Amino acid sequence: MLSEPAGRRVVITGLGVVSPIGVGAREYAAGLRAGRSGAKPVRGFDTTGFEHTIACEVGEFDPAAWMRTLDPAALGRASRFSVAASRMAVEDGGYADAGLRERHGLIAIGTTMGESREFDRLVGQEVAEGPARMDPATTRRINASRLSVLIARELGLTDVEAVTVPTACAAGNYAIGYGFDVIRSGEADFALCGGADALCRKTFAGFYRLGAMAPDLCRPFDRNRQGMITGEGAGVLLLEDLASARERGARIHAEVLGYGLNCDASHPVAPDSGSVARCIRLALDNAGVKPQEVDFISAHGTATRANDVAEARAIRGVFGDATPRTVSMKSMLGHTLGAASALAAIGSVLAIEGGFIPPTINHVETDPECEVDCVPNVAVDADLRIVQNNALAFGGNNAVLLLGRHEERS
């Protein structure tokens, strides 16, 4: 029914990572290959009264090292992550700020909760001293738009469209997909896109109360999995078209091949495997990729009972007995919410470049209802051409991204 315009090829030339297992692409790649766990007792907020307190926080991290224009103290925690990761992506991409300023760009940052830590701070002040005593400066920091627009302000970019895409836990893939579309069509010369979230008490309490959270470890696809571990961080990718990357001699990490979006429109929190399968097919079609060409799948893989069964069923519904290895990086990172699919996309790119499939750690016994080879506990070496990155969000917002090794085509 709908025409599929051919367009420019979209390549990834810069990666920025703020994650619970490492800051910067190199450290992050090493963590993924080693199967490093980011799970530790929470330090970012008072956990008194919670019976278990494990989360994947960003540990040692100095945002000031990545900011030249903005004062990190004037930013919310999620914006610190998104701005720092963007600066890293631009530096990794070999772009000077001035070079970017001459070009027209899109900045698209996904998030689940926005500046949720700032909200919590305000509510703490309200409870303690009444609403009139809430800190005015903090009230100016709560809009989700800041996660994207502050990147422009840090980098001095005025000729950009800055948009935050708060499409919950699939938001990173949504943002990367948006970048893909504007580069492919020629509407923008570059895109900085990804996702960010900051862990906060309210999110922790919410997942805790939903019974969606494991007390100790995240064990995706395991028979005895108990749920997710909440996390935080940011992942940002620099996208541009192939010709522009070649012209400036940029290193090309990988290529974005296509993506698919749909909505279950059925249940706010329980995924619908039929709908997820349709989203996978939309992505494969958009990318022009056949199922048998996918070398591994980076699953949404939250390790809740419901997600892993529904997701595995959707994957097998599309790939059948030829289902590729299907791993969950959340076993290492926790669920970094709006950053999750962006960090997983970056992990997929690093896997393609490094020739390995990241493991699903904390794995003991695969759930027979989740019929996938999740690469338990130890990364495997693999020659990879195409990787699929799944994201399934609250509200049934699905987004599936296809990434490929950059190869010259005849």
Added chain:
Amino acid sequence: MTGTAGVDRPPAGRPPVVRTMISGWSAVSPYGLDRADFAAGLREGRRETAVPPGDGGDAPVERACLVPGFDIREVLGRKGTRSMDRVTALAVATAGRLLRAPGGDRIPGIGAEAALVLGTNVAGAQSTVDFARDSLTKEKPYFVDPARFPNAVLNCAAAQCAIWHGLQGPNTTVSGGRASGLLALNYAMRLQRSGRAGPVLCGAAEEFSTARAWFETLSEPDRPPEAVLGEGCAMVLLEPYGRPGEHGRAEPAEVLAVEFGVHCEPEDVHATLASCVSRAFASTGESPDRLWAVAGSGGPGPEGSAEEAVITGILGDRVPVRLRGTDLVGDTNAASAAFGLVALLAWAENEPVPYGRTALVTAVDRDGVAGCALLRMGPSKGEAR
């Protein structure tokens, strides 16, 4: 610090292969729940204010522009609304009105494949605050209502619109302060151009609540008294050119261009918005001479004044229709550009527009986003171009 956003660069992108037509609109506003209420309120130029209800503690404002009679259960029914927050209900009701034909049936041609794009700042400020407060004040920090947790997630309203109205296409939430409605419009157009969607419901929502009133008051201490807080949701139906006619719908406007920039310093607001407007005209070959109406987002701070100055500068001594959502439905922040857009469409119903005239919607947000959309009004159905 940095140069002016590319006034000299060629307009972004290639000519769109898919032309995006506006084929319907709806507004749940301080004038009432229906289009006719909004059009009548606009025509009369009145502003309806009321005393905010006391639930959730006292708000720091004496009056606000509230959607009259918007009791969630009365408007949407009891089923599925127990845990629904106000901003979500405003969006669900507005989408429902956009999809409903006069007889009550669903309008034709908008099936499950339809997409939805919705702008928001913080989703429901009140439900987020209440949820966080429960964690701090209950006997245990996890004694929160799990059914209300999705309200604290920013895509709640868009997702509930999909669930209520059976919309399985792309379902995207966007956020850009006062420019959210324009960012949603551009996102929706790109869904169409990239072949990811046909019809798209597109708009933005904002609630009035005690929590939001506190945040807005504390964050804008110099808010002028006339910038009364408002609430509501405004949406348009976007379809590729030609499609509305197949289903018996008119095409009251075409979206010609949407342009954005970022002001890095407060003094750059004027240049940034002026550049956006210049590009919108340049990319379409349109001239400001043919402007029929302009709708500004009307922010309460210096950005709003700069926005008005840019508009005055473009217009020179021309005197088109000039609207500001804030003057009509109050300051609806995230929804202000979406209200500007539907105000133009409603005004065009009150006062027929000569064919081929254009209209401009602008928005400036204090955090940095500035943008505009240029529309061509008409053609009425079947009119030759």
